[in-house]
Amino acid sequence: xxxxxxxxxxxxxxxxxxxxxxxxxxxxxxxxxxxxxxxxxxxxxxxxxxxxxxxxxxxxxxxxxxxxxxxxxxxxxxxxxxxxxxxxxxxxxxxxxxxxxxxxxxxxxxxxxxxxxxxxxxxxxx
Numbered sequence: 001x002x003x004x005x006x007x008x009x010x011x012x013x014x015x016x017x018x019x020x021x022x023x024x025x026x027x028x029x030x031x032x033x034x035x036x037x038x039x040x041x042x043x044x045x046x047x048x049x050x051x052x053x054x055x056x057x058x059x060x061x062x063x064x065x066x067x068x069x070x071x072x073x074x075x076x077x078x079x080x081x082x083x084x085x086x087x088x089x090x091x092x093x094x095x096x097x098x099x100x101x102x103x104x105x106x107x108x109x110x111x112x113x114x115x116x117x118x119x120x121x122x123x124x125x126x
Contacts, residue, residue: 008053011115015046015108022107026100034100037090041101044086045108052079 019042027035055075056068087105090096 004057007115008057011111012046012050012053013111014114015042015049015111018107018111018114019043019046019104022104023100026103030097030100033095034097037097038100038104040090040096041104042108044083044090044101045105045111047086048079048083049108049111051082052076055079 019039023035023038023042026038052075055078056071058071090101091098
């Protein structure tokens with residue numbers, strides 16, 4: 001379970017770093033409104049991932065396969081619903097620029113790959 005928590009933390013941190021990088025680029029290229037919109041998009045991605053990670057890992061080490069499976073699917077449903085609700089709310093705001101928001105939100109998907117790449121690293125035996 002510790003490996004799962006480290007994995008989730010690695011994914012979330014990767015998402016934060018990539019989202020912040022996209023927001024910085026948007027800020028430099030298009031100004032503060034684009035940078036803020038990109039931060040919002042990254043925040044949506046990070047928050048949704050964090051919710052799912054919490055749902056998946058909340059049962060602890062003694063969880064049965066059924067409980068873990070239910071946690072996964074409930075986490076996924078909450079994540080999707082939460083993401084849709086936040087994206088719809090953001091797009092309805094006249095102060096949000098859609099392209100930077102979506103660019104940073106999509107960038108958070110790469111955080112999955114960077115964080116998940118840690119799964120392939122060999123573990124050292126002590």
